[in-house]
Amino acid sequence: MAYFTRTGATTFTPTRHVGGAWKTDEQHVAPTLGLLTHLVELDRAARGRDDLAPTRLTFDIWGTYPLAPMETQVRVLRPGRGVELVEAEVACGGRRSVTLRAWLAAVADTRELEAGAPAPVPGPEATPSWDPTTDWPGDFVASIDVRRTMAGPGRGTVWVRTPHPLVEDEEVGGLARFAGLLDVANGMSVRVDPREVAFPNLDLTADLFRAPDGEWLGLDTTVTFGPAGAGLTSAVLHDVHGPVGVSNQSLVVRRRG
Template sequence: MAYFERVGASAFRATGHVGGAWRTDEQHIAPALGLLAHAVELDRDARRDDALVVGRLSYDILGTIPIDVVETSVRVVRPGRTVELVEATLGHAGRDAVLLRAWLMRAGDTGHVHATALPRITPPAGMPVWDASTVWPGGFVASAEVRREQVEPGRAAFWVRTPLPLVHGEEVSRLAGAAGLFDIANGMTVRVDPREVAFPNVDLTAHLFTQPRGDWLGFDTTVSFGPSGLGLTSSVIHDSGGPIGTIAQILTVRP
């Protein structure tokens, strides 16, 4: 099984493995974000042969999505030889549900200056297994393997991977596969019981200074709630080699 099955040139049928955490009859948005990254890369490769790399993925979540067929579309907003801005949408029944703007940039050899001061987290083998389904229902959360070091409510480091492919029978890049896990960050270290306070995110922006490798994706995550109904989940993301970028998600906090 997979999270999606292709049923047309730009249409994909969601499977039960995308079942949401807030409502199990709706899609968890995480796999849909990966699907849009996959659509952007497929469009890029159909148009050009220089394999621009993704530096930023900025998603706006416009609404909920039923577990059904979704449609994707991609257009170039700002073309360029070395940098381009691409916009993609994912929708259902004629209604856009997710909007993505992605910056694609020319790769180059900067290995001699490759460095970051962002701290590493404990490797997955050194973290205890954590069953996220003790907090969250839904097919997507059930499909993910999680290792976690909890510091306090709203503060943790954790690793996530999934045995399921993003799209059945299709080769998907490690970036798109990782993008399909990014949104799990808002939920792996809850500040309050989600049965008492809802805190869904309405966006997600990932900045990457290197492309992810391996099947594990690591998060060093902090959740903050403000006094007037807003919140923020911020993460440094990791692969087996160390930090690779950051993710931010703005939350609507609803007691």
Template sequence: MSYFERLGPSTFLPTPHVGGAWNIEEQHVAPALGLLVHAIETDRDARRDDGLVIGRLSYDILGTVRIESCDIEITVLRGGRTIELVEAVLSNGGRVIVRLRAWLMQAADTTSYAGTALAPIDPPEAFESWNPSTIWPGGFIASAEVRRKELEPGRAAYWVRTTIPLVKGEEVSRLASFAGLFDIANGMTVRADPRDLAYPNIDLTAHLFRRPVGEWLGFDTAVSFGPTGVGLTSSTLHDVTGPLGAQSQILTIRSL
């Protein structure tokens, strides 16, 4: 079974694997974030043949997502020969839920200059298996395999993968598949028990300086809570060859 099945050109039906962590009657937003990337890449490839690469994904999460069919609308906000800004909007029952704005950029061979000062993390085989369902309920969390090294509450490195296809019967890029896991970061090293305190993220922004490879997505994550009800989950993103980018999620902290 997949996370989504296509019902039409821009309509998708979620499966039980998208069940949420804060509320199992709602979608965990993570797979939908990957679905939006898949929609943008599909639209890009239908419009042009030069394979612009995605350098930034900026999501605003405007509400909760019911486990029912979703529609996606694509708009090119800034067209261009070498750079585009594209927006993908996911709606649920006519209500806008997530807005993604992605910068697409011309690919070029910069191999001779490639490198990063970001520190790598140990490979997946060096980490112990950890079951996140001991903390979080829902079909999405249950669908993910996690290997983790936690240094302290709110600070950990970990690897995540899933065997569940993003969209039934469709070829999906490694980036779209990984984007469907990005939002898991906010729950993999908790500063507070989610049964005592809620801290959902209302956005997610990822910057990527190369295309990902492999089946494992790695995170080096730090979670911060401020004194006025705002928090931040910051992660360096990795694949098995090393760092590939960074992401951040702003949190709204609320007593239960």
């Protein structure tokens, strides 16, 4: 079963696999991030702009949203020959839910300049399996395959993949599948027990220096809590060939109960 079923040119319905972790009757935001990336890539192809590649994905999460039908839209905010800014948005229950602003830049051959990437981490085959449902409820968390090595509270290396398609009966590119897992960075290397402390993220920004390849997303993650209710989850993003970029998520930190 896929995470979403397309019901029209701009409408989608989530399946049970999208069930959330903080509240199981709400959507987990991770698949929506993949869906918005998919829509940006479809729009790029429809406009004949395959000469451009996404280099930054910035998602703003406007609030929680139910397991209900979704309306989407895509528009080009800043057209250009070499650089474009494209916005995609999902609304659910009549309210804006998540917005993506994606910078696309012209592809160029810079292999002779390639340098400076972070160090690789042990791959999924060298990382032990871990059951994320020991920390989290929800059907989305139950739907993913996770490998994890913890170095301490809020510090770990995680590999994640999913056997489920993003959209039913629809071809989805590698970047959208990758983006549909990015949000798990905030939940797979936790600093504290999420049953005692809530730390939902308000956003997610991923900066990429190359396109990801394959089914695995690697996350070399650090979670930081500040003294006044804010936090940050930062991760170096990997595929099985090495690092591809970085992500950051702004957190709201509150004790539960």
